[in-house]
Amino acid sequence: MSLESNQNGKRTALPVRPGIAGDAPYGAPQLDVPYQLNTNENPYGPTPEVIETITREVTAAAAGLNRYPDRDFTRLRGDLADYLAKESGVRLAPDNIWAANGSNEVMIHILQAFGGPGRSAMVFTPAYAMYSEYARDTLTDFHAVPRRADFSIDLEAAARAIEELAPTVIFLTSPNNPTGTALTLDEVRAITTAASRVDIGGAPAIVVVDEAYAEFRREGAGSALELLSEFPNLAVTRTMSKAFALAGGRLGYLAASEQFVDTLRVVRLPYHLSSVTQAVAHAALMHADVLLSQVATIRTERDALVSWLRSQTYQGKSLEVADSDANFVFFGRFEDRHAVWQGLLDQGVLIRESGPEGWLRVTVGTPTEMEAFKNALVKELGL
Structure with missing residues (x-):
């Protein structure tokens, strides 16, 4: 299949790779409306103090933009290790940390290093839609294993699927996107144990726990970071886009064994993390306490939204709402969700x-944004 392009009035065919021919680019709608609650952004922007530090650090980096950045971003890896030690209680060495332009690029690095032709990735659906595209882009086969009706993972079914399909990489998302469902450490341990029994050329399958929304998890819930010392085939990814309100900064990162990280260094592009990106992330981490101060507020607003939605009756039934440990809420079910949207x-x-089908997802915003959402939903559904 080919893609046509208009060049000087003449239509010419392009030799598009079969795996992407006819595909549309991934992306949520970007529309100029008063209340944008569709991409799980943090509604609270950086404070003037944080902006001042970012400006100072970027200005310093600008003086050296004629030189390539530190390709191993040594200072930033130390900053991230220090942050994780404080946030999760797990002390890692800087050599256990990897970073890239958003956790999206980290995922691509993982499949470039461990996936590819003849290998496969597995996810438990519903899951983040980009996982299948990461696999497509790296020529990795893709397996989707359904979750239960309540969006939890059937551990026995998961173990059977892992044994039968022998994936090289298994993606777990906790809290899950789009449902908000979190995994317990025992569940992560069970799946990683099953992955350890897979034989990929003498090595076990890899489990990647995507914790993009980890900071929003309920008090007392653990992080898969606590299992890294137990499983050398485990990696945990994080992002600064959500809790740090740094979606525009594009910084995602991974924690894993030094051997795992060194393998990712083989496939990364030279100098993939710009000096400016490193400076912005460093500045933000200097103010981690300030930037994360709104997380508790968002959690409270989320829990209140879940309770409110569950109290609403639509067409004779209460709305269905998934438990959420993230900064968004998944709710339904609607015969025509697009009409509601x-x-x-x-x-x-x-x-x-x-x-x-039938489900919608709303990002938790400010109290004003949540009131606007509730009023609009009441009007649309006649609640």
Whole structure:
């Protein structure tokens, strides 16, 4: 299959790779509306103090932009290790840390290093839609194993699927996107143990726990970081886009064994992390306490939204709402979710059509944004 391009009035065919021919680019709608609650962004921007530090650090980096950046971003890896030690209680060495332009690029590095032709990746669906695209882009086969109706993972079914399909890489998302569902450490341990029994040329399958929303998990919930010393085939990814309110900074990172990290260094592009990106992330980590101070507020607003949605009756039934440990809420079910989505959009509220048919996802915003969402939903559904 080919893609046509208009060049000097003449239509010419392009030799598009079969695996992507006809595909549309991934991306949530970017619309100029008053209430944008569709991409799980943090609604609270950086404070003037944080902006001042970022400006100072970027200005210092700008003086050396004629030189390539530190390709191993040594200072930043130390900053991230220090942050994780404080956030999760797990002390890692800088050599156990990897970073890239968003956790998306980290995932691509993982499949470039461990996936590829003749190998496969596995996810438990519904899951983040980009996982299948990471596999497609790295020529890695892709297996989707359904979750239970409550969006939890059937551990026995998971173990059977891992044994039968022998994936090289297994992606676990906790809290899960789009459902908000979190995994316990025992669940992560069970799946990683099953992965350890897979034989990939004498090595076990790899488990990657995507903890993009980890900071929003409920008090007392553990992080898969606690299992790294137990499983050398385990990696945990994080991002600064959500809790750190740094979506525009594009910094995602990974914690794993030094051997795992060194393997990723083989496939990364030279100087993939710019001096400016490193400076912004360093500055943000200097103010981690300030930037994360709104996390508790978002958790409280999330829990209140879950309770409110569950109290609403639509067509004779209470709305279904998934438990959430993230900064968003997954709710339904609607016979025509697109009509509901459009009705909210017509009122200036943009949310997300995501996951199985009938379900919608809304990002937790400020109290003002949540009130606008509730009012729009009441009007649209006649609640």
